[in-house]
Every structure is written in structure tokens, then in C-alpha cells.
Amino acid sequence: MRNDKAPTMADIARKTGVSPMTVSRAFKSGSLINKDTRDAILKAAEELGYVFDSTASNLRSQKTDFIAVTIPSINNANFADTVGGLSETLSARGFQILLGYTNYDVEEEERLIEQLLRRKPQAIVVTGGKHTPRARRLLENASVPVIETWDVPAEPIGHFVGFSNADAVRSMVDHFVAAGYRRIAFIGGDASRDTRGSDRRLGFIAALDSHGLDASRLIDAGVPPISMREGANAMARLLAEFPDTEAVICVSDLSAFGALTECQRRGVPVPGRIAIGGFGNYEIGGICVPALTTVDAQARQIGERTGRLILDLLDDRPDVPHVTIEPRLIVRDSSR
Amino acid sequence: MRNDKAPTMADIARKTGVSPMTVSRAFKSGSLINKDTRDAILKAAEELGYVFDSTASNLRSQKTDFIAVTIPSINNANFADTVGGLSETLSARGFQILLGYTNYDVEEEERLIEQLLRRKPQAIVVTGGKHTPRARRLLENASVPVIETWDVPAEPIGHFVGFSNADAVRSMVDHFVAAGYRRIAFIGGDASRDTRGSDRRLGFIAALDSHGLDASRLIDAGVPPISMREGANAMARLLAEFPDTEAVICVSDLSAFGALTECQRRGVPVPGRIAIGGFGNYEIGGICVPALTTVDAQARQIGERTGRLILDLLDDRPDVPHVTIEPRLIVRDSSR
DNA sequence: CTACGGTCTGGTAACGATAACGGAGCACGG
DNA sequence: CCGTGCTCCGTTATCGTTACCAGACCGTAG
Numbered sequence: 117m118r119n120d121k122a123p124t125m126a127d128i129a130r131k132t133g134v135s136p137m138t139v140s141r142a143f144k145s146g147s148l149i150n151k152d153t154r155d156a157i158l159k160a161a162e163e164l165g166y167v168f169d170s171t172a173s174n175l176r177s178q179k180t181d182f183i184a185v186t187i188p189s190i191n192n193a194n195f196a197d198t199v200g201g202l203s204e205t206l207s208a209r210g211f212q213i214l215l216g217y218t219n220y221d222v223e224e225e226e227r228l229i230e231q232l233l234r235r236k237p238q239a240i241v242v243t244g245g246k247h248t249p250r251a252r253r254l255l256e257n258a259s260v261p262v263i264e265t266w267d268v269p270a271e272p273i274g275h276f277v278g279f280s281n282a283d284a285v286r287s288m289v290d291h292f293v294a295a296g297y298r299r300i301a302f303i304g305g306d307a308s309r310d311t312r313g314s315d316r317r318l319g320f321i322a323a324l325d326s327h328g329l330d331a332s333r334l335i336d337a338g339v340p341p342i343s344m345r346e347g348a349n350a351m352a353r354l355l356a357e358f359p360d361t362e363a364v365i366c367v368s369d370l371s372a373f374g375a376l377t378e379c380q381r382r383g384v385p386v387p388g389r390i391a392i393g394g395f396g397n398y399e400i401g402g403i404c405v406p407a408l409t410t411v412d413a414q415a416r417q418i419g420e421r422t423g424r425l426i427l428d429l430l431d432d433r434p435d436v437p438h439v440t441i442e443p444r445l446i447v448r449d450s451s452r
Numbered sequence: 453m454r455n456d457k458a459p460t461m462a463d464i465a466r467k468t469g470v471s472p473m474t475v476s477r478a479f480k481s482g483s484l485i486n487k488d489t490r491d492a493i494l495k496a497a498e499e500l501g502y503v504f505d506s507t508a509s510n511l512r513s514q515k516t517d518f519i520a521v522t523i524p525s526i527n528n529a530n531f532a533d534t535v536g537g538l539s540e541t542l543s544a545r546g547f548q549i550l551l552g553y554t555n556y557d558v559e560e561e562e563r564l565i566e567q568l569l570r571r572k573p574q575a576i577v578v579t580g581g582k583h584t585p586r587a588r589r590l591l592e593n594a595s596v597p598v599i600e601t602w603d604v605p606a607e608p609i610g611h612f613v614g615f616s617n618a619d620a621v622r623s624m625v626d627h628f629v630a631a632g633y634r635r636i637a638f639i640g641g642d643a644s645r646d647t648r649g650s651d652r653r654l655g656f657i658a659a660l661d662s663h664g665l666d667a668s669r670l671i672d673a674g675v676p677p678i679s680m681r682e683g684a685n686a687m688a689r690l691l692a693e694f695p696d697t698e699a700v701i702c703v704s705d706l707s708a709f710g711a712l713t714e715c716q717r718r719g720v721p722v723p724g725r726i727a728i729g730g731f732g733n734y735e736i737g738g739i740c741v742p743a744l745t746t747v748d749a750q751a752r753q754i755g756e757r758t759g760r761l762i763l764d765l766l767d768d769r770p771d772v773p774h775v776t777i778e779p780r781l782i783v784r785d786s787s788r
Numbered sequence: 789c790t791a792c793g794g795t796c797t798g799g800t801a802a803c804g805a806t807a808a809c810g811g812a813g814c815a816c817g818g
Numbered sequence: 819c820c821g822t823g824c825t826c827c828g829t830t831a832t833c834g835t836t837a838c839c840a841g842a843c844c845g846t847a848g
Contacts, residue, residue, distance in 0.1 A: 135798045165593045170570045172834035174507045175803050190536050196526045234506045257501050344739045380741040403680045405716040471828045508804035511833050
């Protein structure tokens with residue numbers, strides 16, 4: 117079947133009649149080595165079934181080509197898009213993403229960060245700007261670049277690539293007010309664990325205040341992850357508690373779609389009787405009937421910009437330490 | 453700021469007056485060490501800002517606690533669920549998932565597998581049972597467990613945790629036929645890259661054949677990843693090409709929902725005029741109006757069972773080499 | 789003929805942790 | 819007093835690769 121010992125560079129060296137050092141060079145691109153020698157080495161390696169050992173290489177060269185990334189949940193198309201953009205940008209350069217899920221829990225994030233740092237990544241990307249004191253300390257003392265994303269942290273640890281969730285919601289409130297809506301509610305953002313969600317709710321309240329409007333129509337939607345089902349339940353409560361509501365902004369397109377379906381089940385016309393806005397520009401918001409007004413947070417772009425920032429930093433190119441993304445308001449039929 | 457050299461176990465040993473070996477023991481749970489000594493060591497480590505170095509540990513102990521996983525795309529709730537189940541099962545035991553995306557491309561999968569194996573994972577999980585010859589060889593020669601998922605491979609490389617996509621679709625066809633539908637179409641599964649999708653289409657054709665029904669109402673939906681938009685486009689083509697169709701089965705709930713929205717835009721009653729079935733039991737299918745009949749492929753369970761299988765294998769517990777998952781037909785309003 | 793730059797290859801010594809082994813110290817029983 | 823078993827800790831030698839430093843060889847210029 118297979119040998120009990122996996123072949124090493126030394127085995128290839130013996131078989132090819134060169135030194136282990138030369139074998140090493142054959143596997144490293146851009147090293148000074150005769151083409152014939154290299155070909156012979158690679159051929160011998162293939163014959164022996166050799167598999168390069170990153171573990172040893174990492175230790176000796178003190179670089180792992182790992183980029184550590186924490187996201188709240190894998191089950192979220194927005195974060196998935198960010199990771200996708202990041203992954204594509206970085207894997208082209210041979211980096212491997214080390215992904216961890218915090219489950220929207222800062223304690224879990226702390227554990228995760230500690231675990232990830234042990235792997236000696238060459239940069240670490242975290243979602244959000246709120247951390248436990250110890251997690252903060254770990255990140256500050258990490259001798260690699262730290263990038264916070266999806267937020268504009270009050271006190272950035274290192275770099276960040278993000279946007280203001282509060283400002284983004286404000287742009288939608290402005291749209292609703294300009295469209296003539298006055299009695300506006302908000303669904304979600306009640307879970308303190310989802311800090312971006314609660315930033316959106318706070319932004320909603322501040323925006324309504326600045327328009328001189330009543331900001332007390334707040335409907336809870338429970339713990340993250342945000343679900344369509346909870347959006348539907350929340351809409352049911354909204355219609356019961358504040359029957360005269362003209363428009364509702366949801367913490368996410370997912371809850372917005374759930375809310376929309378609740379209206380459909382009850383025969384409540386959207387936007388005729390109540391207008392709906394979401395957040396995140398998920399695919400569903402663009403295709404459901406009516407299509408959802410939303411804010412595109414540019415999830416993929418966040419990932420790409422983060423990836424490029426990391427490459428700049430690791431290549432010692434001049435970099436912009438803080439990247440602010442501009443979310444884009446997308447007005448669709450659900451609010452007109 | 454920070455020292456230019458990160459502290460090592462030797463530094464802690466010097467500071468605490470013990471040997472490096474004892475420091476090592478302090479960090480390994482279940483080792484024989486005096487409680488006071490351990491506490492002193494951990495305290496000194498915290499003071500020095502020591503971070504355990506997995507790369508060195510991995511090399512010496514020849515185990516990385518990595519589990520390599522390939523999935524077609526991160527942007528798919530089903531695969532995300534599988535990874536979620538896998539991750540939860542394994543991270544409780546200290547394993548780290550090394551995730552890679554094949555982008556539905558076997559060539560890319562081959563590159564990815566090679567790259568992942570260099571990291572010396574302790575097991576490798578791949579999605580699907582179709583691979584390039586070289587990828588197959590790499591997996592066969594890997595000296596760690598190999599688990600194929602989301603499929604019942606014709607020739608399993610090692611273990612598998614999956615189900616027959618063809619059989620799963622057959623159960624839905626049977627439901628439609630029993631409900632009285634005869635002119636049944638299929639949307640998607642035309643892209644050979646999405647092998648599970650094309651298995652479903654083939655299963656659809658075989659099932660219709662066995663019922664003595666015409667299986668030529670096939671609508672393409674383009675390259676993966678499967679999108680709601682393409683589902684809507686496909687439904688438009690279906691209504692144009694085969695206007696007398698009574699029911700349609702889609703390769704995924706996502707295309708099914710897209711198809712449903714197209715019907716809504718055109719005022720085509722569902723299921724009154726045309727019934728719709730999806731696949732995968734995505735959240736959306738349970739909440740949209742009407743809710744979608746679908747097949748639950750038990751994505752999360754696939755991940756959990758794979759995780760438990762890996763733990764059994766690594767702990768030398770007796771294991772069931774091949775786990776067959778039973779997909780569950782869920783009948784909802786879209787087909788009744 | 790010597791000097792010199794460029795290409796290619798080899799020897800040696802780490803990188804930082806730990807497996808394996810051994811030994812010290814102590815308690816206990818006969 | 820010795821033998822036995824247990825807890826706890828130190829010494830040594832790696833794990834497989836590569837950074838660093840030499841050095842051999844070749845062609846060309848002075």
C-alpha cells in the first residue's frame with residue numbers, strides 16, 4: 117500500500133544525487149537553480165509521492181502564509197461575500213485563510229483570536245470593532261497587522277476597512293422621510309451581541325430624532341443570527357402594536373423579506389399600506405416581489421480592499437491605514 | 453512598544469527557574485505537573501506576553517490538529533451548514549478547519565487538495581465524488597483519512613458521508629405524480645461542473661421514465677453558483693417553451709424561489725396554474741408565499757456525521773466507513 | 789595568465805517545541 | 819533496611835526545512 121514513512125527532501129536528494137538544499141531550491145520559485153536539475157528533482161518527487169511539508173518550512177522560515185479571519189457566522193451571505201473577496205485576493209498570492217466563527221460572542225472571539233494567533237498568521241482580520249479587554253491586548257501585542265472590518269471603530273487597534281452602520285441607516289431614513297413617510301418603525305438590532313445591528317438601530321433613532329420624528333416604534337427580533345422567520349414574527353407584532361405604521365426599516369434584508377411575507381399572508385399591501393426597507397443587499401431583496409429597498413454594504417468590496425491592504429502591508433508598500441467604504445442606498449419597489 | 457523577539461518557552465523557563473520541558477508540560481493538558489509550578493509558569497507566560505507556537509509544536513509532534521475541507525463555494529447556505537456542523541463538532545476537540553473553495557471546478561479542486569495536503573492535515577474532507585485522476589491519486593496516497601461528502605461515489609476513495617442525489621429527486625417526482633401532475637419540467641442541472649446538480653437532473657429523467665412520462669421538459673439555468681435570478685429567467689423560458697407544463701422541479705430552492713417570483717410578476721398562480729418544487733430546504737423555502745415543497749438534504753447533519761466519523765477514526769474507535777444520509781421530502785403549499 | 793562577475797551547489801546550524809528516557813524524591817509495607 | 823510504586827522534573831535528540839555562508843565552475847575582460 118504505502119510506506120510507513122513519508123518521503124522527505126533528503127530522500128529526494130539521495131535519489132537525485134544532489135544536496136537537500138538544492139531540493140529545497142527546486143520547490144521555491146525564483147531561486148537560482150539549473151533547469152535540468154530542477155526537472156529531475158520534481159520528477160523524482162512525483163515518483164516518490166513526495167508532499168512538501170509546510171510545517172517544517174513554516175518553522176524554519178518563520179512565515180506561514182496564513183491569514184487569520186474571524187467572522188460572526190458562516191451562515192450569512194454578507195460575511196461569506198467578504199471572506200470570498202478576501203480569499204480570492206489573497207489566495208492568488210499563495211496565502212491561506214484561517215477562518216474562525218465567533219457566533220456573535222465576544223468571549224468566543226477572544227478564545228478564537230488566541231487560538232488563531234498560536235498558528236502564527238501573517239495578519240489577522242476581525243469583524244467588528246468591539247472586543248474583550250484581553251482580546252484587545254492580544255491583538256495589540258500581535259506582531260502582525262490587525263485589520264478590523266465592517267465597522268468604523270471608536271479606537272482602532274490597527275487598520276480598519278469598514279463603514280458607519282449608523283450613517284448607512286440614516287441615508288435610508290432620509291429616503292423614507294423624503295418620500296413622505298412619517299410613522300416609521302425599526303425591526304431588529306435589539307441583541308447587544310450583534311453590535312452592527314444595534315449600531316443600526318441607534319442610527320435609526322438618531323436619524324428620526326434629527327427629523328423631529330417619533331423613534332419609539334422599535335420591534336425586537338431576538339438573538340442573532342438574523343432570520344427571516346423572526347422578521348415575519350416581528351412584523352406581526354408591529355402590525356398589532358403600532359397599526360398605523362407607514363414604513364418599517366429592518367436590520368437586514370433577511371428580516372425585511374420575512375416581514376414582507378407576513379404582509380403577503382395577511383393581505384397587507386406593500387408598499388401601499390406599509391413600506392419596507394432592508395439592509396445588506398442580499399440577492400433575495402433584488403428578486404422578491406416587490407423588490408426591497410436596501411443599503412448595499414459592499415460586503416465583497418470590504419473583503420477585496422482588506423486583502424489588498426494586507427498585500428500592501430506585507431510587501432512594505434505605502435498603505436492607507438484606514439479604508440472607509442461608502443454604502444450605497446438602493447431604492448426599489450418596496451418603498452415607492 | 454514590543455520586543456523585536458517574541459518570547460519562547462526557553463524564556464519562560466529562565467524566568468521561572470524550570471526547564472523548557474516543564475514549561476511545555478504546563479501548556480499541555482493532562483500532563484504530570486505540580487499545580488504551583490504550572491500556575492507560576494502560566495503567570496510568567498502571561499507577563500511576558502508569550503504566545504504558544506503551534507508551528508514548532510506541529511513539526512515536533514507530527515500533528516497539526518488541522519482538518520482540511522473543500523467546498524464548491526462559500527456562498528451557499530447548504531455547504532455553509534455542512535461546514536458549520538463539521539466545525540462545531542471538531543472545534544470542541546481543538547481541531548481547526550482549513551477551508552478551501554473549488555469554485556465548482558475539478559482542476560481548481562486538484563490544486564487546492566495539493567495545497568491543503570502540504571499543511572499536513574489530520575484528515576481531509578472533500579465535497580463530491582468526482583475528481584481529476586491526479587487529485588484522486590493525491591487523496592489515495594494521503595496518509596490520513598479521506599471523506600467524500602454530499603454524494604455516494606461510484607468508487608469511494610476512503611470514507612463517505614452522503615446521499616444519492618438521483619434518489620432524492622425521485623422521491624419528489626413520486627410525490628408530484630401521486631398528486632396527479634403529469635406534465636413535469638426540470639430547471640437546472642445542466643452545468644456539468646455542478647455534478648450534484650446534474651445528478652439531480654439525471655435522476656429526474658430516470659424517475660419520469662419509470663413512470664412512463666415524457667422527460668423532455670428540461671430548462672437550462674447556466675453555470676454555478678445557482679442563483680435566484682437564473683431561476684426566474686428559466687421559469688420565463690419554461691412558460692414560453694412549454695406553456696402547458698403543470699409542475700416544475702428545480703435543482704435548488706434558490707432557483708425555485710426565483711421561478712416563483714417570476715410567476716408572481718406574471719400573475720401566474722402557484723400552485724393553481726403550476727406547482728413548484730425545490731431542493732435543499734433553504735430557509736427561504738419555508739417562509740416564502742406559498743412555501744416551497746423541497747427535499748431536505750440534511751446539510752448540517754452531513755457535517756456533524758463527518759465530524760464524528762473523523763473523531764472516531766482519529767481516536768481509533770470502531771467506525772462505520774460509509775454513512776448514507778436519508779434526505780427528507782418536505783411537502784408544502786407550492787405543490788398542493 | 790589573472791581577475792572578476794555570475795550561476796549553481798553544498799555544508800552547517802538553526803527555527804521552537806516535545807518524545808523518550810532517566811533519575812530524584814517521597815511514602816509505604818514487609 | 820530494602821524494594822516498590824508513584825509523582826514530578828531535566829537532558830538529549832530530534833521533527834523537515836531553509837538562512838547563511840562558502841566554494842566550485844565557467845566565460846570574459848584586462
